[in-house]
Amino acid sequence: MSQSYPNLLAPLDLGFTTLKNRVLMGSMHTNLEETKDWNRVAEFYAERARGGVALMVTGGIAPNREGGVFPGAAGLFDETDIANHQIVTDRVHQAGGKIAMQILHAGRYAYGPECVGPSAVKSPISPFPPKELDEEGIEKQISDIVATAQRAKSAGYDGVEIMGSEGYFINQFLVTHTNKRSDRWGGSYENRMRLPVEIVRRARAAVGTDFIIIYRLSMIDLVPNGSTHEEVVQLAQAIEAAGATIINTGIGWHEARIPTIATSVPRAAFAWVTKKLMGKVSIPVITSNRINTPEVAEEVLADGCADMVSMARPFLADPHFVAKAAAGQGNTITPCIACNQACLDHTFGGKISSCLVNPRACYETELPITKTDAAKRVAVIGAGPAGLSTAMTAAQVGHDVTLFDQADKIGGQLNMAKQVPGKEEFWGLVDWFETMITETGVKTKLGQRVSAGDLTEFDAVVVATGVTPRDPEIPGQDSDKVCGYIDVLQGRVTAGDNVVVIGAGGIGFDVSEFLVHSNAATLETPDLTHWLKEWGVGDPEEFRGGLMAEGPQPAAPARNVTLLQRKAERPGKRLGKTTGWIHRSTLKMKGVKMIGGVNYEEITEEGLRVSHGEARENPSVIPADTIVLCAGQLSERSLADELIANGIEPHVIGGADVAVELDAKRAIDQGVRLALSL
Ligand code: NAP
Ligand code: SF4
Numbered sequence: 273m274s275q276s277y278p279n280l281l282a283p284l285d286l287g288f289t290t291l292k293n294r295v296l297m298g299s300m301h302t303n304l305e306e307t308k309d310w311n312r313v314a315e316f317y318a319e320r321a322r323g324g325v326a327l328m329v330t331g332g333i334a335p336n337r338e339g340g341v342f343p344g345a346a347g348l349f350d351e352t353d354i355a356n357h358q359i360v361t362d363r364v365h366q367a368g369g370k371i372a373m374q375i376l377h378a379g380r381y382a383y384g385p386e387c388v389g390p391s392a393v394k395s396p397i398s399p400f401p402p403k404e405l406d407e408e409g410i411e412k413q414i415s416d417i418v419a420t421a422q423r424a425k426s427a428g429y430d431g432v433e434i435m436g437s438e439g440y441f442i443n444q445f446l447v448t449h450t451n452k453r454s455d456r457w458g459g460s461y462e463n464r465m466r467l468p469v470e471i472v473r474r475a476r477a478a479v480g481t482d483f484i485i486i487y488r489l490s491m492i493d494l495v496p497n498g499s500t501h502e503e504v505v506q507l508a509q510a511i512e513a514a515g516a517t518i519i520n521t522g523i524g525w526h527e528a529r530i531p532t533i534a535t536s537v538p539r540a541a542f543a544w545v546t547k548k549l550m551g552k553v554s555i556p557v558i559t560s561n562r563i564n565t566p567e568v569a570e571e572v573l574a575d576g577c578a579d580m581v582s583m584a585r586p587f588l589a590d591p592h593f594v595a596k597a598a599a600g601q602g603n604t605i606t607p608c609i610a611c612n613q614a615c616l617d618h619t620f621g622g623k624i625s626s627c628l629v630n631p632r633a634c635y636e637t638e639l640p641i642t643k644t645d646a647a648k649r650v651a652v653i654g655a656g657p658a659g660l661s662t663a664m665t666a667a668q669v670g671h672d673v674t675l676f677d678q679a680d681k682i683g684g685q686l687n688m689a690k691q692v693p694g695k696e697e698f699w700g701l702v703d704w705f706e707t708m709i710t711e712t713g714v715k716t717k718l719g720q721r722v723s724a725g726d727l728t729e730f731d732a733v734v735v736a737t738g739v740t741p742r743d744p745e746i747p748g749q750d751s752d753k754v755c756g757y758i759d760v761l762q763g764r765v766t767a768g769d770n771v772v773v774i775g776a777g778g779i780g781f782d783v784s785e786f787l788v789h790s791n792a793a794t795l796e797t798p799d800l801t802h803w804l805k806e807w808g809v810g811d812p813e814e815f816r817g818g819l820m821a822e823g824p825q826p827a828a829p830a831r832n833v834t835l836l837q838r839k840a841e842r843p844g845k846r847l848g849k850t851t852g853w854i855h856r857s858t859l860k861m862k863g864v865k866m867i868g869g870v871n872y873e874e875i876t877e878e879g880l881r882v883s884h885g886e887a888r889e890n891p892s893v894i895p896a897d898t899i900v901l902c903a904g905q906l907s908e909r910s911l912a913d914e915l916i917a918n919g920i921e922p923h924v925i926g927g928a929d930v931a932v933e934l935d936a937k938r939a940i941d942q943g944v945r946l947a948l949s950l
Contacts, residue, residue: 437522498817656684
């Protein structure tokens with residue numbers, strides 16, 4: 273047992289089987305199962321089993337067609353499906369792991385006209401009203417779920433997780449928000465919780481005693497008329513009596529307007545919610561949400577918040593999380609920065625999930641790390657995300673890599689992001705790159721500008737010189753009150769009380785977030801009490817569903833900010849699919865005015881003179897002490913051009929390649945793929 277994480281690495285005896293540590297890989301819908309490439313699915317899970325996690329839960333598997341998250345969602349319906357799933361379970365068992373299959377009935381969240389629910393109440397996040405089930409319909413759903421549990425056992429799974437949270441089918445029966453019935457499935461709480469209890473009871477009877485049944489229970493719904501803590505405890509005790517092995521925590525319905533897993537959510541922000549159940553049931557309880565380092569996980573367990581921790585996205589970022597923690601190499605764990613950019617944004621965009629910091633996630637079979645037998649001398653110029661990932665990966669496969677940057681530290685634009693309140697995780701990401709550059713033996717030459725003449729001795733030259741800010745060429749722009757976003761984020765300029773931000777892309781939003789706070793972000797996780805109050809999250813013992821009666825109570829902004837763009841669309845429309853609403857909401861709560869369809873006429877003594885629309889109507893002056901330019905980026909290609917002129921053909925990647933809508937996801941992905949192909 274490691275000295276560092278005694279609670280995390282302690283085994284857990286479930287009576288009929290023992291889990292080797294306290295880490296569960298939580299369910300993630302990666303869209304991998306839908307590829308029907310079962311070798312690829314098996315390799316994804318086997319890699320994580322090799323990485324030492326005690327128990328994994330698969331992505332949600334539908335018990336029937338009407339319960340699938342979308343038409344064609346993976347299910348476990350027949351003998352062919354069982355044989356396919358057996359490929360996965362066999363491979364996981366060979367790798368020394370354990371795996372449970374999640375049974376997910378989406379209810380009214382199912383994205384299709386066949387969806388069903390307790391009542392015909394449409395969800396705000398789906399266009400399809402559910403069909404209200406009759407008694408026979410409810411019986412069918414229960415028996416389909418139970419039959420799926422039996423089939424999971426036949427397919428070799430070690431258990432199932434019955435998805436009872438996040439606002440899916442079972443959860444929809446529990447609260448009056450969605451259950452308007454007056455028969456034995458609605459009305460009193462005893463009636464509303466009949467469905468989950470019957471499912472667990474019948475599933476246990478069907479699968480026998482030596483099979484894990486995890487029940488994922490919504491401990492704080494974060495929707496109006498959600499469950500009270502008393503109801504949560506009542507349900508948990510009934511679920512235990514019905515035969516569940518473990519209770520896992522669900523936080524918030526998908527339609528909740530409170531962030532639950534994004535970067536800006538403080539680490540382990542909801543462990544206190546699970547802790548309230550401890551001691552009230554005798555089966556193990558798992559906590560979840562924004563636990564992403566072994567230290568945080570250990571602290572949560574040591575604090576008695578739960579018997580186990582669930583981490584999901586951290587296993588996309590690093591399949592070997594547990595093994596590295598156990599080996600005392602926690603600083604080499606690739607950190608999940610909770611950005612959702614390559615995982616959930618992909619899932620909801622119908623693409624296969626991956627990970628911004630680990631593009632090999634879900635691409636294990638396509639992007640193996642194999643040692644090269646033709647080592648090259650590789651120069652990488654630019655130590656931003658593209659250059660860092662190239663250098664590190666190229667060194668991992670055996671190339672002799674030198675990394676150059678004119679700055680005296682690595683990180684590039686990541687050093688900008690980490691100043692932004694809510695993006696504290698970027699500190700850890702830069703630290704991790706620093707560690708990995710050293711660990712993989714990359715030579716660094718920082719604080720010096722290189723020219724083509726310095727690079728003649730290398731077999732391959734990778735130009736990752738990034739971007740330069742675009743000049744928006746606004747009349748009067750040479751005014752003292754105008755500055756660039758880098759000046760602001762690096763603290764070279766302190767903005768006045770009234771600020772106009774020009775450009776509402778990712779950086780315009782980040783800079784606005786920075787400006788409404790009085791301090792830049794630091795390595796420290798944000799204060800939890802303050803965060804809960806800002807979003808109006810209360811104790812479910814006091815407030816139904818955990819929604820404070822007063823609603824969100826944001827602190828006053830540090831200054832007045834107006835965020836502008838020329839496009840006549842809603843500012844922030846193109847931000848991340850699953851996180852854009854959070855950025856828009858936080859700025860709105862801080863009183864930031866967001867205006868689209870603006871023409872920048874002139875910068876004057878008073879501020880910025882603008883007009884609106886193509887006809888340049890309604891001219892006005894927006895008073896401003898400071899005007900910050902966030903007008904996008906242009907590729908920095910001067911070194912690439914110089915190399916070409918000198919007869920050296922470089923590989924150009926990241927922002928130096930294409931600046932438009934550049935982000936760290938594309939940069940890192942390009943870097944890793946290039947490194948593996950050198
Ligand atoms: P962006 O997302 O492309 O946005 C550029 C903004 O500038 C747009 O609002 C655009 O809107 C405006 N603009 C473009 N040309 C202009 C011109 N000539 N005059 C005035 N305004 C102009 O670029 P970004 O905000 O620089 O972000 C770049 C990428 O970095 C994004 O994809 C983002 O995901 C990522 N990102 C990076 C960081 C970081 O700290 N490094 C942080 C967040 C996001 P109009 O054309 O409508 O005016
Ligand atoms: Fe974590 Fe972002 Fe990777 Fe998703 S894409 S696993 S949130 S780092």
